[in-house]
Every structure is written in structure tokens, then in C-alpha cells.
Amino acid sequence: MSLIELKINKHGKAINRGIDTLALLKSTIPPALGNFRWTKDLILSTYYQALMGEIPPETMNYKTGASGGGFDKLKFDFTESVSYDSISQSEIKLSLELNKRRNGKSLTIQQPTYGGGMSFGSVSLNFMLARAIAAENLQTLTCTGEGGYPTELFPYSKNIITQVATGLFGVREETIQKSPMIEFKYAQGAKPGLGGHLLADKVTASVAKMRDSVEFSSLFSPSPFHSVYSVEDHKKHVDWIKAVNPEALISVKVSTPKDVEMVAIGSYYAGANVIHIDGGYGGTGAAPEIAKKNIAMPIEYAIPRVHKFLEQEGVRDEITLIASGGIRTAYDVTKAIALGADGVVIGTAENIAVGCTHCGNCERGRGCQIGIATSDEELSQYRDLSWSVERITNMYKAWKKQYKVILAQLGLKSIQELRGRKDLLLYGGK
Amino acid sequence: MEIRETSPKQTNLHKVLKNKNIHPDGKLSGYHRFSIDTVYTPPRIPKPFSFLPTVNKIGLTKLLVKEVFHYNFKLIKSDYRQALMSRPCIYGVFSGPIGGFNPIKEKCTGCLRCVQEYPDVCNVEINPEFDQYTDSFWRRKDPIYSSTSPYSLIINEAETGKIPVKGMGYKGSFADEGWDSIWTDMSEIVRPTRDGIYGREFISTKVTIGSKLGTYRELSDPIESSLPILFDLTPVKNNKILIETLAKASEKNGTYFLIRPSEISAIPRKFHKNLIYSIEDMKYTNHKSYQDIRIIEINIVKAIGIEQSMNYNDIWKRLNSERIAEIENLINKLKSNGKKIILRIPFTDGILEGIEKLSKADIDGFHLFANYHGQTYEHSPRFISRVLREVHEFMLKKNIRDKFTLVTSGGIILAEHVPKAIIFGADLVGIDTTPLVALQMRFKGECVDADSAEFYRDSFDVEWGVNRLTNLFGAWHNQILEILSAMGMRDIRRLRGDIGRAIIKEEMEAEAFEGIRRITD
Ligand code: SF4
Ligand code: SF4
Numbered sequence: 001m002s003l004i005e006l007k008i009n010k011h012g013k014a015i016n017r018g019i020d021t022l023a024l025l026k027s028t029i030p031p032a033l034g035n036f037r038w039t040k041d042l043i044l045s046t047y048y049q050a051l052m053g054e055i056p057p058e059t060m061n062y063k064t065g066a067s068g069g070g071f072d073k074l075k076f077d078f079t080e081s082v083s084y085d086s087i088s089q090s091e092i093k094l095s096l097e098l099n100k101r102r103n104g105k106s107l108t109i110q111q112p113t114y115g116g117g118m119s120f121g122s123v124s125l126n127f128m129l130a131r132a133i134a135a136e137n138l139q140t141l142t143c144t145g146e147g148g149y150p151t152e153l154f155p156y157s158k159n160i161i162t163q164v165a166t167g168l169f170g171v172r173e174e175t176i177q178k179s180p181m182i183e184f185k186y187a188q189g190a191k192p193g194l195g196g197h198l199l200a201d202k203v204t205a206s207v208a209k210m211r212d213s214v215e216f217s218s219l220f221s222p223s224p225f226h227s228v229y230s231v232e233d234h235k236k237h238v239d240w241i242k243a244v245n246p247e248a249l250i251s252v253k254v255s256t257p258k259d260v261e262m263v264a265i266g267s268y269y270a271g272a273n274v275i276h277i278d279g280g281y282g283g284t285g286a287a288p289e290i291a292k293k294n295i296a297m298p299i300e301y302a303i304p305r306v307h308k309f310l311e312q313e314g315v316r317d318e319i320t321l322i323a324s325g326g327i328r329t330a331y332d333v334t335k336a337i338a339l340g341a342d343g344v345v346i347g348t349a350e351n352i353a354v355g356c357t358h359c360g361n362c363e364r365g366r367g368c369q370i371g372i373a374t375s376d377e378e379l380s381q382y383r384d385l386s387w388s389v390e391r392i393t394n395m396y397k398a399w400k401k402q403y404k405v406i407l408a409q410l411g412l413k414s415i416q417e418l419r420g421r422k423d424l425l426l427y428g429g430k
Numbered sequence: 431m432e433i434r435e436t437s438p439k440q441t442n443l444h445k446v447l448k449n450k451n452i453h454p455d456g457k458l459s460g461y462h463r464f465s466i467d468t469v470y471t472p473p474r475i476p477k478p479f480s481f482l483p484t485v486n487k488i489g490l491t492k493l494l495v496k497e498v499f500h501y502n503f504k505l506i507k508s509d510y511r512q513a514l515m516s517r518p519c520i521y522g523v524f525s526g527p528i529g530g531f532n533p534i535k536e537k538c539t540g541c542l543r544c545v546q547e548y549p550d551v552c553n554v555e556i557n558p559e560f561d562q563y564t565d566s567f568w569r570r571k572d573p574i575y576s577s578t579s580p581y582s583l584i585i586n587e588a589e590t591g592k593i594p595v596k597g598m599g600y601k602g603s604f605a606d607e608g609w610d611s612i613w614t615d616m617s618e619i620v621r622p623t624r625d626g627i628y629g630r631e632f633i634s635t636k637v638t639i640g641s642k643l644g645t646y647r648e649l650s651d652p653i654e655s656s657l658p659i660l661f662d663l664t665p666v667k668n669n670k671i672l673i674e675t676l677a678k679a680s681e682k683n684g685t686y687f688l689i690r691p692s693e694i695s696a697i698p699r700k701f702h703k704n705l706i707y708s709i710e711d712m713k714y715t716n717h718k719s720y721q722d723i724r725i726i727e728i729n730i731v732k733a734i735g736i737e738q739s740m741n742y743n744d745i746w747k748r749l750n751s752e753r754i755a756e757i758e759n760l761i762n763k764l765k766s767n768g769k770k771i772i773l774r775i776p777f778t779d780g781i782l783e784g785i786e787k788l789s790k791a792d793i794d795g796f797h798l799f800a801n802y803h804g805q806t807y808e809h810s811p812r813f814i815s816r817v818l819r820e821v822h823e824f825m826l827k828k829n830i831r832d833k834f835t836l837v838t839s840g841g842i843i844l845a846e847h848v849p850k851a852i853i854f855g856a857d858l859v860g861i862d863t864t865p866l867v868a869l870q871m872r873f874k875g876e877c878v879d880a881d882s883a884e885f886y887r888d889s890f891d892v893e894w895g896v897n898r899l900t901n902l903f904g905a906w907h908n909q910i911l912e913i914l915s916a917m918g919m920r921d922i923r924r925l926r927g928d929i930g931r932a933i934i935k936e937e938m939e940a941e942a943f944e945g946i947r948r949i950t951d
Binding site: 001002003006007010011014015018019021022026027028030031032033035036037038067068069070072073074077186187190192193194197199223224254255257258263280281282283284285286287288289290291292293294295296297298300301302303304305326339348355356357358359360361362363364366367369370373379422423425426427428429 | 481509510512513516518519520521539540541542543545546547548549550553554555556578583593594595596597598599600601602603604605606610613614615616617618845846850909912913915916917918930931933935938939941942943944945946947948949950
């Protein structure tokens, strides 16, 4: 064995064992673990779900964080609830049709969530592959992010969204043709209006090659698209993609400015099938701290605003509203849907499922110490591929069980019946 | 914490031309693009480290013995020996001569890999020392040890002069009181430049002090600040080193420092044009020492003899016609020397009527202050953002807003608070405890206002301090540009009172959560 293999063998396996020990609360929990948004309990209960594929024990708070607002202060009103057993859980439908227009190809995912864009370079190829295989297992989707489409992902192309972001890094006609859905990324919630950041140390030879850029030179994609000043310009973008791949659905990912509903309706008229709104509290490989908290609104406020406006405009049932940005748990997913989303995009929770501690070191030179957000050759192999696939798949299995418990208690037979049911929520915030 | 440059990369030719004010086409341009030249300035005392990694020594010994047995005879090969020696920390905490037996704590980033790898042997605690560095106001948003807490951000900005950039999402509270319950808006498609953060077009952060009305001649010779940020009166009085540092940093960066008359003798005259002379006592009004100073602030509270121990709300009762005449006399005297006059008044009940009365005097602005925790002096204290908005809107209604500059201070401790205060109506903000944090001065208990605040007495090199504060300004300047550029705005003056650019928690929540039953948690 080479030295790298020896190290991977030694550390990778020990990390996996340790994460399981922590998940089962069989060792001391380090006081430094967790923060207001991803509390100790949320991190450990996600480890638990990724290990067991089951709903965590009630001794862990796996439902809410400690941020003091938003999802953490919303809860379901189960007081009127139907007897839990009166609805058979097997009857409950969790699938989501992403194409709500009358024309075009159907694209149905078997759970109300899919994976958000994480680019090659910001995360390891190993992790990208794990997400893609898990998406295939779960019959849902995942997204390339803006760093190009590594050939290793080609076998899973039916489950992969190609992202076209403002830097156009790694965008190729070939990969657009492979994808069932193309996502235009106008902005990202964690750094709205600022464009993507990939700091120099992570731009290794393979990352630079994929992005047609220079090795070890920081990459900042512009904000917004250089070619888009208006909805009409955006329509030209959509037409371009449609010319390359007429069957692909179009998703438009934007952040959450005050006029987010206008952006949503504009996207609808430009031909989008999915409007994807990304709130500020979501994950990122690197972003200025000032942008994460202070620019654009949290997703909890944006969802009802867009949902209501699309309803008023009479187009709500022709466009799919997807929300993301700080949606951490099965409970957050269902709350987002009750606020008006059709479905949700998940990012960070998948990282946590494979051992992320939410430490926030992803932007550093070698990046992530356990091999998730890194382009380092050695570290990126610390997360064993099949182990990671299983962890992500298990987490979503546990989430599906929770959706069914929640829906059954609310007397609903499908996740889509929950959409916009704000009346089923209670709010305990100040 | 990783940091990044935001200034465009320049060739040597550009630098030479810039220094000579020559345009690359060869013509003299006379144009100087405002930028703040920062320089890495390490802390004068070691920064407190956030985490305390601990290792169970017996557990570690057992682990090592087990590993030796595991590799056994293969250890004759160098690769196996290296694998045996490789430690779980990629940040070098266990890289000392005796590895995990003596962890190098200051290198710990809290990544927790050591715990994940060896949960029975390693643990990571939080460094309790952090609690002594600031007070409760600074600790609200994030756990203070976190690299994204206000304290850590300021310390890093003062060291590097750069925008803090971190991986992973936001970690703090959903929204807190005051500035933290406000988000700024952005635009999906409009920006001042199409080139992202590199090479962006010029965005101005310059503000004018004084009336925006008046003749062309008056307006063509304005008093300007390159940033909408002033150093307010220091929370510790008569600290010579601190005062000199703040004055020099103001001059270097083209902004201003509010100084007490008793402190001015510490400042060489060449720095006086960047001072604002804050008169707290009428006996100083004839003071010769301020002749080069262009802006005078009259502290209404002190000028009419109200002490800190008294209720500030009494000022409006005491502000009878006699007092007003007295203040007007003083103003006229100062004005005859061409000074700009600002009245310093606390946010109290009755502030709107007070402003209306005082606006008749020949003054150039108001400095509205709250305490260092951003709380007003009203009977039921509120956060200043609310009252500031009321004042701004009241002045608009009375058609007097452009006649006066509004400075506000109290509770402004982070870069993002500056544009938020401006959106709520201020032209400029004053910062108080933040420079002291940047200079690594430590709080003694709660630090609520200048009359009661106490800091540990510390000595430092003035040049070091000037560099730290210049770095702070550099980092804040770039962050203000980030906020403005996300909105597609090219001039900070356009942001003033543009309340439509604010996303306000209570308004958003009322709308978004309409129809959701409220419960007490
Ligand atoms: S660096 Fe930390 S926050 Fe980033 S992916 Fe790795 S464990 Fe998670
Ligand atoms: S927490 Fe991370 S940085 Fe700190 S000692 Fe452990 S492995 Fe090293």
C-alpha cells in the first residue's frame, strides 16, 4: 500500500467508526460541537438518521435548532389531528412532479427534495459521486453546481441537474444535453448579489482544467449574468438551452430580494418550469460573512410571499416553487411546504450525513478535514464512496418516515396537500 | 479565517501611474481613486484561542501501543512508520515534539476531526477566557468564541484589513434586536458593474457634513468624510495613546474623530482638521486650541447642565427660551469663525419636538446618540434604529432634512450596521467600543456609556494602533461596497433614508406569517 492508501485506511475508517459512536451517544459529546443553527442535537441526530435510516429517539431534538426564529419557532398544530393510525402510511404520497406546465416532459421525483448545487472544486469528486448515486437510489435529483460536470458523473446523468451559473465555468453543450433539468443560477442565498467564490488553494490542476481557468488562482464568478438585464434577456438564455436540449426542464435559482415575487413571475413568463428561491441561511463553500446574514431575506419569509403572488397571478399551478437556504431537517422541509413551497432543495444536511461538523473551515487551503469540501487528493478519499451513499440514502429514508408521521397526524394523504397550509402551523417567535 | 483582497489587481505600471496621477493614456488626470491601503498588523498580545483541545493521555498511550501492534513488523518500512506517525489534526495541533501529549491549542480551528476519529481519547472544549474580552452586547449574536462572532470579526479585520470570508452557512441567531433584525435588499439583475467584485466600477462612500441646501459656492467647498464613519468620543477619557491613535487614523483615512476639549492638547496641530471638537462645558468655548478644527459639536446635555445621573428626558423641559438663546449665542460666535456646528443630543422622549425647536438655530447637523448597547434614553428604551427612522421621517415631513447632517451613534459595532443605520436615515455613524476592540483593549464589566465604562489600562504603540484602525476601515469600506453593489448602487449618499432597501423583521413576519396562530413558546 502507498502512504496515501495507508493514511486513508487508518484515518478514514477511524472517522467513520467515531461518527457512529457519536451518533449513538456512546462517548462524551464535545462542548465545541454545534451552533445556533446546527445545534449539537441536530448534528448528532442527523448522524443517527444517516447511520440507522430511522427516526431518532425523542431524547434528541431532531426537529428544531436554537436560532430563536423562523423554522425554529414554527411548529405544526397537531391538536386537531386525526388519529395517527387512521391513515395508512403506505397510502401517503411523497412524490413531486417538477413540470407543472401543460406541455413538455414529465419529471417526477419520489420525495419532495432534491440535492442542491455543490461544485467540483468546492467539494470532492467522491462526495459529488455519493450524492449522485444516492439521488439515483432515491429517484430524485442532485445538481452539479457551477464547476462543471466531471465525466465520472455521466452514468448518473438522469439524476443530475446541470447548473449554468454566471461564470459559465465548465458549461458544455454535451452536459446540457445529458440533463433532465438545467438550472440557471442567478444568485446564491449565502452571498446574494456577489457571485461565486472559489479561493485559490482549492483551484487545483483538475479543478482549473474543468473550469477552463488557471491553477491556484481564485475564481469569482460575476453577479449577475453579464448577458441578462431583463426578463427578455433571461428568455434568450432559456431559448438557448431549449435549442441545445429541447426536453430539459428549466429551473431558475435566485436569492430572496424584496421583489422576489416579481423575479418569480418574470421567470415563469420566460418559460421556467421551476423557480428556486434560495434564502440567506444556507450553505456555501466560501462567502463573505457580511453577506450570509445581512443581504436578502430568510427563506421563511420569501416562500409565502412568492406562493401568494403566484396564486394571485393565476399561475401557481403551472410553476414549481422550490425553496432552499437553511432547511436542515424533515420538519423544516414540511414547514417550508406548509408555507407554500412545492418542494425543497437540500445541501448542508447531506454534508452532515457524511460527517460534517458545520465547523465552517470549507474555504481553507486543503479545505475540509474529513474530505467533503476539499479538492485535496488525500483528504477527498477519506469518505468512502459506498459508505457515503448509504449515509445520504439513510438520512432521506428517515426523513420520509417523518413526513409520513407528520402528514398522517395532520390527516393529509400527500405531501402536495400540505402546500400552502399555513393554517396548520403555529408560531412561537417574538 | 481566510480572507481575500477585493481591490483589483494592478500592474506595476498602473501603480506608478497612479502615484503620479497619470492616466495610462499619458495625460495628467488629477484623479485619485479612493482606496484604503491596509497592511498586515499582527495582534500585540496573542489573540485568545477559541478552542481547548484535550487528550486523554492514558487513552492516547493505549492507542499508540495498539497501532504499533497493528502495523507490527511492517514498521521497518518508512511508509508504515509515517502512517503510524500521522495524526488526526490537519491544522498541526498535534504536531509538536510530543504530539497529542501536549496539543498546540492556539492552532485548533474546532473542526472536531480528532473527536470524530478518536471520540474516547479526544475532546474539544470552548475557551472560557473569551468572556472577559467584551461585554454582553458583543456576545449576543453568536457564541463569542465562534470565528464569526462580532469580537472575532473585528479582531481579524484589524489584523488583516480584509473582508472575512468563511466556508459553510450562517451559524448565528435568526434575528436579534436592532440592526440584527434588519436585512438589506439586493438586486438579481442590476449591479453597478458587470465585472463582479474584481475591477468593479467606482462606488463612492464619501459623505458631506453640513447642509445640502445653499448656494453653489457654499456647496462647492464642502467638508467631506471619505467614509460615513466617525470615531465617537472615546469610552475611556484622557487616554493619551488612544486619543493620538484615533486622531492619526482619522487623518490617514480622511474621516473624523470626536474629541473632548480636555484631550486636545495630546494631538499635534496637523491632525486637527480631522477632529470634531465636542464641547461639553461652556468654559471651553473660548478655547484657542480649536482654531484649526472645522467642526464643533455642542453637547446639549452637558451644555445645559444635566448630569448623567439625571434623567435625559428632562433636557426638553430645561430647554427654555433662555437656554436656547444662550446656545444660539454660542453658535453665532462659533459660526463667525466659519465652523460647522453639530448639536449632540440623546435619543429621548420628546426628541422630535426638541429637534424642531433646535432646527431654527444656525446649525449644520445633529448627532443623535444612544448608549453603547444601542438603547435610547426614553422612559421605555428602544433600539436606536426605530427612533432614528422616526427622526428622519419627521425631518422630511418638516422639510428640514436636507438642511442638516444626521450623525448617529450607539450600538454600531459591525460593518453591516453602517449601511443599515444609513438606510434608517443617518448620514454618518459614530463608533465607540469597536476601535477599542480592534486595539485589543479589554472591557471591565459592562460598557454602557462613556460615564461608566471601564477598560483595563493598556499601552501600545501608536503606529501599530493606526495600522489596526486603518485595517478596520479598509475591511469596513470593502464590506460597505459589497452591500451597495449587491443593491446595484454606486453612492452611499443615495442610500440615506432609502427605507425600501431594508427588509425589516417585524414587517416581513407580519406579512409572511399572516394566518399562522401565535403561541407563547
Ligand atoms: S470543512 Fe467543516 S463545515 Fe465544511 S464540509 Fe468539512 S466538516 Fe463541514
Ligand atoms: S478540533 Fe480539529 S483543529 Fe482542533 S485539535 Fe481537533 S482536529 Fe485539530
